[in-house]
Amino acid sequence: MQNSELAEAFRSTLTLRWSPVAVRLMRPGERIPEGVFEPSTRIRHCQSIAIARRGNSMYIPPRCHACPDGAAIMGIVPMSPKLRSGELYLLFKKLPNLECAKKMIAARPEFTAGTYTATLVAPLEAATFIPDVVIFTLWPEQAMWLCAATTYSTGERQTFHTSGYNSTCADLTVQVIKSQTMNISFGCYGARASSDIEDFEVYVSVPYCQLEIIADALKNLSSKSIPEARRRIYLPPVMDCVSKPDEVAGETVEIIIDKKRCKGCGLCAAFCPEAMLEVTGTAETQKARKSRETGCCACYTCVGQCPEKAIQLKMRKNFQIGGM
Numbered sequence: 001m002q003n004s005e006l007a008e009a010f011r012s013t014l015t016l017r018w019s020p021v022a023v024r025l026m027r028p029g030e031r032i033p034e035g036v037f038e039p040s041t042r043i044r045h046c047q048s049i050a051i052a053r054r055g056n057s058m059y060i061p062p063r064c065h066a067c068p069d070g071a072a073i074m075g076i077v078p079m080s081p082k083l084r085s086g087e088l089y090l091l092f093k094k095l096p097n098l099e100c101a102k103k104m105i106a107a108r109p110e111f112t113a114g115t116y117t118a119t120l121v122a123p124l125e126a127a128t129f130i131p132d133v134v135i136f137t138l139w140p141e142q143a144m145w146l147c148a149a150t151t152y153s154t155g156e157r158q159t160f161h162t163s164g165y166n167s168t169c170a171d172l173t174v175q176v177i178k179s180q181t182m183n184i185s186f187g188c189y190g191a192r193a194s195s196d197i198e199d200f201e202v203y204v205s206v207p208y209c210q211l212e213i214i215a216d217a218l219k220n221l222s223s224k225s226i227p228e229a230r231r232r233i234y235l236p237p238v239m240d241c242v243s244k245p246d247e248v249a250g251e252t253v254e255i256i257i258d259k260k261r262c263k264g265c266g267l268c269a270a271f272c273p274e275a276m277l278e279v280t281g282t283a284e285t286q287k288a289r290k291s292r293e294t295g296c297c298a299c300y301t302c303v304g305q306c307p308e309k310a311i312q313l314k315m316r317k318n319f320q321i322g323g324m
């Protein structure tokens with residue numbers, strides 16, 4: 001897939017507001033690619049991500065990096081002694097003592113100074129270079145689907161490595177290059193104080209080489225799970241049940257199937273975890289009906305899955321989960 005196709009796949013499945021940002025750390029001797037500009041002012045790595053998500057492609061050499069911590073963490077400049085010692089974290093009151101500062105710094109992923117010479121950032125669709133990582137700015141629900149899509153093809157759980165410090169440099173760039181696994185970051189002091197990431201946004205970074213597999217998984221998830229969850233298909237009936245309890249005593253759950261609406265597709269029966277429903281009749285006349293009187297756990301799966309909105313549940317006051 002081309003970068004533009006990948007970007008469109010993520011944009012359409014996740015409904016992205018911002019372009020995913022392609023990030024590359026330039027190796028010594030590497031030539032500056034076409035189509036990028038050097039910013040006229042010094043900017044932080046986190047600011048460059050926010051600028052790139054708006055559609056700008058940039059080459060950022062050491063002279064344009066405004067955050068000495070971030071540039072040093074990415075191996076572009078040497079780390080200053082005051083930053084290396086942790087002293088500055090205390091002055092900013094970001095950590096309580098030097099012991100904590102040294103521990104946080106020691107556990108933080110970094111590259112040795114001189115490993116890289118500059119950063120390249122661009123909206124993924126316009127990247128003229130091969131990114132190391134792609135950084136998404138997302139709201140939590142989008143981050144959830146990106147995480148699910150990463151689990152989708154392997155079944156493996158995702159583990160995240162973050163601290164609330166050094167967000168876009170350490171957590172989203174260095175950590176992901178070193179581990180070749182996705183990582184989440186909630187931002188950091190610098191990113192929140194100097195870029196326009198919104199309070200409700202988080203970052204997720206993904207190794208570029210995994211992007212296509214994740215995009216395919218998202219396509220599959222968006223064929224059913226994503227739109228269903230976004231429509232909150234199980235919410236309305238539950239809310240009705242909570243606000244309007246039925247006073248009738250006796251049965252605990254009544255499954256009401258509107259025979260005029262029912263098209264006999266069988267989705268309710270297929271999805272019912274308690275095998276409460278069946279479809280009967282000939283191909284032309286088939287309709288859903290209860291297969292037995294007791295055992296419904298009121299999960300609302302049939303209500304949410306029915307494309308005809310033909311099923312309703314009536315809850316009785318004495319209903320208890322798991323019982324009838």
Ligand code: SF4
Pocket residue numbers: 257261262263264265266267268269279287288305306307308309310311
């Ligand atoms: S899902 Fe709806 S339309 Fe399909 S069989 Fe069940 S009640 Fe009928």
Ligand code: SF4
Pocket residue numbers: 255271272273274275276277295296297298299300301302303313
């Ligand atoms: S509410 Fe759940 S258990 Fe009850 S009939 Fe529908 S799908 Fe089956």
